[in-house]
Amino acid sequence: MNNFNRMTIRENGTVFSVFKMKSQQVGGWTTDMAAKKFSWFVSRIAAPRFTGTYAECTRFIESEGAEFMSEHGIAC
Secondary structure, three states, rough: OOOOOOOEEEEEEEEEEEEEEEEEEEOOOOOOHHHHHHEEEEEOOOOOOOOEHHOOOOOOOOOOOOOEEEOOEEEE
């Protein structure tokens, strides 16, 4: 993955919402990009960027030039 613009989708009943993910460096050296490791998370105060069906949410993420990532750290 080479995109630091990542978003995830959360389900609330029949409605889906898109949230922006933030990165946090958790390992590696600051001066060595290859060794850097990041953890991705949704901020506790984050508000949904978009709400709709799952398909609409995936199209929104794509239109924003972001990559979809599950909240478990597995890119999809």
